[in-house]
Amino acid sequence: MAARLQPGDQAPDVSLVGITGQPATLSEYWKNGPVLISFLRHFG
């Protein structure tokens, strides 16, 4: 289990999939500037 992140930590990059099915990484977004990332609980 990964440790909780704290301010000042390097954010871990992960590979995800966009809404149209295209691959995406979080770093693609933050390299263009600050990002807010919300990990949602679930749909339903």
Next chain:
Amino acid sequence: MLSSLESHHGELERAGLTVLAVAQGEPKHNERYCGSLAPNITCLSDSTTDSYHTWGLQQGKLGELLNVGVIMGGVRAASKGHVGGPVIGDARMMPGTFIVDGAGIVRYAFYATHAADHPPIADLLHAASLLGSASN
């Protein structure tokens, strides 16, 4: 959280933040839910929850998944017209919200204390306001 981000996405973007939501399930689920609930938010899919674990999120315990705060959160959602449907993903996975700067450094981290726990938008805006001073 998704509807709150959608409601405040203008403020958050003016604060310099690109808003991303990571959701469980397949892109088709994201398209259905994000497209209707949050058309201005970029939604990304994780069908495995691996990214959740990588970011230090984990499955909630019973007391975190079902307590007064969770019930009240459900009541608030229902009062806004949000009704539950089939669960997509791991219903035990807890949510979290982060702000990361352009260098990939975590500047704000919020781990929910119960399943309906979300950071106040004011806290997110405050954290965003500190980004400029942190890089100076």
